[in-house]
Amino acid sequence: MARGDRAALSGREAVAAVWRIESPRIVGALARYTGDFALAEDLAQEALAEALVTWSRDGVPREPAGWLLTVGRRRAIDAFRRRAGRDERYAALAHELGEGGAATGGDPVPEADDLLFDPDRIDDDVLSLIFVSCHPVLSREARVALTLRVVGGLTSDEIARAFLVPTATVQARITRAKKALGAAGVPFGVPPADERGERLGSVLNVVYLVFTEGSSASSGDDLIRFDLAAEAQRLARVLARLAPDHSDVHGLLALLELTAARFPARTGPDGEPVLLEDQDRRRWDVAAIGRGRAALARAHEVGRGLGAYGLQAAIAECHAVAPSVEATDWERIVLLYAALGRLAPSPVVDLNRAVAVSMAQGPAAALPIVDGLEGSEVLAGSHLLPSVRGELLTRLGRPAEARQALELAVARCGNERERGLLRRKIAGLDGA
Template structure:
């Protein structure tokens, strides 16, 4: 993320300004273009002239003027020109209650959009990333990402959804989509699924920033707090996840002295404040698991029975096969590798995970623990062939090579 305070401020204000424009004028796609131009103008002027006393109002005014120009240039909307001109008066103050970022997040994560479109639109409209930055992050050509973002805007427009918070009856489902998108962004940054790098710090940091915003807007929601705690406690280990040459270092072998103490402290405080409130959701349970890992001085001193119990709860809550996979590992750490391998047998029939490299990698690890070296080597090699991450491939092939002979 940017080190310049002015750039940080622009990134923070971008979704607020966009939300204000969409609320006032509609036209999500044109409003987004107008805000981008206002941000460019600010980036050029503020370093020389200084940041305005009210930077948010400055951006809204500049973006409103540009939006008026864009609306006037569209023949199909000429009949609205007089109305728009009265809306776009320079210096119109922002709404007293201010920040529309939460509404914007709900809009970007609209159920009419596929998950990849939700991610792209959230990073562009709420995160303030350029199309080029998003394309680079997901290893696709810029024109491809531009088409995705355009498609997302068109579908939001066609849905006719008003710019307001969802009705209470649908708010829970929509919030779940927002949380899922932020977690997708984080996991792609923390453990890249493709490309040469194991970690893409800019995506992980952006997800944490957006999770902080969401927690500020919904401080009483346990799952929002759980997501923020989870990404903080997980990201705390990022400095120790790869070696000097970018090689993957598994949790058991990491130098825990490199873990970020500030992230751990903040995450633990969120978990402690959230779990006693009542029934925990999936993100809170995952955060509690991450907390147990981060508090342990070593793998041997980790509270594996408690982690196994929490994964069992998580499987019941979410039905997620990856949670079941992690549960098998935790059980193996408590009861021995054969107990974990028995649990993997059922997962091999689940089409959601049966072809995933992680199932083979976990099976290989447990077979190695059990002393079945040849079978473990075969599973490591098969797992390596299925992952698109170069660093994971090298790690898995390296584990297989250690078992040769």
């Protein structure tokens, strides 16, 4: 490889690494600086594009994040200069930054940029960025795309691959989201106290949705999308640092850590799913279990009781500390699911409770719960309900009905790995 090619590759790798780590701080600082979230994201992307060219040619600057901020701020001045009626705004910005050309790889970063990296202000900027990205005015799909783009630092291509949609679809969602935020006049900043709880719930839901898709992919060839799940864990850790006294934040982090701890044992050498009862628990991530239990303890400490995420984390903890499926405290899990069903009623929660009941009291006690969910709109079209029903019927010695349920689950399942598992269960009925 020629020297120029190596330099270009090194520059691109540096840009990617800096962007993934620093993008929330950069976009947040630019949004605070300009007062315009959509403009800030565009400015950051322009700075990123310039870095791809300049760093490959001139080398990586000593302060790469500061370099990107400087370029972004100068692009902001150019944008304000082009806007009619913004002379006063431009003059103020120009006075603060000072006139001059764009930063280059060898240019020192102006000392004024250090103010943008004040630790307390960084926390405020990133938290504000998360709240804006998850504003209720946006659709769920738009919140996810925008959060992964501006907070997670993922490219449109990466988001598209993660959710198996065209890149153009992701780009359109992000564009519409920014326009919707502008049309609604959403200010950049942490919302007032009376709105914070509801808005934080939206933020946590987005992180949870991202992790859920990563931990149990709804379609595609892989059971687990590790990069997507890891990004959700990273976002949850950021939230835990930014909102240390909020129980639900720690409950969500605990749930993600304890769930991800089982990832190493959930798939076999060829990527095929491994059922809980067949997993080698020695492969579970002990460090992740420790982090999850610590986060759950923190949720208990700062809250007046566990919320929905905390209750799910408590269920995951029951699995994490049990030496085997047989030694698991299934009765406690049944009680936790019952509490979760009262706090956050959902057919999915009821279905999971049925599985726990089957383990604690036998399949005959669980089957009526499952049959009672047949008319659920939430589970209509999902493979989960017939999959659980097929398993219960198999254990009850009713193979013909079990086959029918499992074949329906195969028809509804979008993930190739899970379909393979279901087909193996059907084949097992033939050999029984």
